[in-house]
Amino acid sequence: MERVEPENADSNMATKVWSVTEFCARHRLDEEEETRLLQLFGPFATAFELMHNAKRAPKWR
Template sequence: MADINADKHVFARLARVWNVSDFAKRFSLDRFEENRLLKLLGPRATERQLLINAGRRPL
């Protein structure tokens, strides 16, 4: 039973909707990557969509 509740919590967290610009700032994405995500997903997307599609440039 505890595993089911843990799975729901993880799913709820990944289903959270972010503003793409806020996500880019939070995860230190450059302007190019932010614009790419905006074109791909629009102004809002779920955390899961953003994590799957975001790419970070090496420092």
């Protein structure tokens, strides 16, 4: 484990803002999931919020 001082921490990735529509296209989410995320967050959300709230159906063979 590594100790990171608060003044040296990079919060750039944690606060990156995505377009919900672009995120859904890049992650191949269906229209129903895109609609759900748009209702939840509006047109923009942070990467953290989108990754932890997106649901993908499993791809079975």
